[in-house]
Amino acid sequence: MNRYQEKVYQKFQLNNASKAEKRYNHSIGVAETAVELAQRFYPELDQVKVYLTGLIHDYAKYESLARYQGIVETYQLDKEILLEVEKIYHAILGCYVIQEELSITDEEILQAIYYHAFGNEAMTPLQEVIYLADFIEPNRNGEIVEEIRKISSVNIKKAIAMTAQYILEYLQTKGDKIHKNAYLTYYGYKKYLKENE
Numbered sequence: 001m002n003r004y005q006e007k008v009y010q011k012f013q014l015n016n017a018s019k020a021e022k023r024y025n026h027s028i029g030v031a032e033t034a035v036e037l038a039q040r041f042y043p044e045l046d047q048v049k050v051y052l053t054g055l056i057h058d059y060a061k062y063e064s065l066a067r068y069q070g071i072v073e074t075y076q077l078d079k080e081i082l083l084e085v086e087k088i089y090h091a092i093l094g095c096y097v098i099q100e101e102l103s104i105t106d107e108e109i110l111q112a113i114y115y116h117a118f119g120n121e122a123m124t125p126l127q128e129v130i131y132l133a134d135f136i137e138p139n140r141n142g143e144i145v146e147e148i149r150k151i152s153s154v155n156i157k158k159a160i161a162m163t164a165q166y167i168l169e170y171l172q173t174k175g176d177k178i179h180k181n182a183y184l185t186y187y188g189y190k191k192y193l194k195e196n197e
């Protein structure tokens, strides 16, 4: 286990022991899948960086609301952030936790973590591989995941568009509050849905 793997595992154990194993396996799955995607579509990406970003992307998943409130205070962020969809805190506020606790300051890594939950209308290669890997890593299953996994072996943009479409429809069906970036990703990538491969 490398240094970061250990830190991620310990963090999950500390914040939510019953889910630690599962979340850790998911993190490894995202790291490995992101590297595979990068090798296939963006070989110019630094693979060590891709792996690390995948590994730590959910590091702040089980933080307390108090900790997030503290982050907003400390960094003098807009308090409106705390009115956003809660599921996104571990991404948009998690970056600060990661910076503080893992001493990671690489902006590309932090931005990819910031956008991993709902994406963005135009993502960088690193942001794309993390966003998609989060949805198709081997521990995820289901018909739609299988379908997107298949497309992801040939067309990453189309696979992202399908993911964004599925997430949006799923949230709409459930009647959940929807973060604006879920729409932005769908509208930014939907043109790729028409591509044959």
Ligand SMILES: [Fe+2]
Pocket: 057, 058, 090, 091, 116, 117
């Ligand atoms: Fe996440």
Ligand SMILES: [Fe+2]
Pocket: 026, 030, 057, 058, 134
């Ligand atoms: Fe995740």
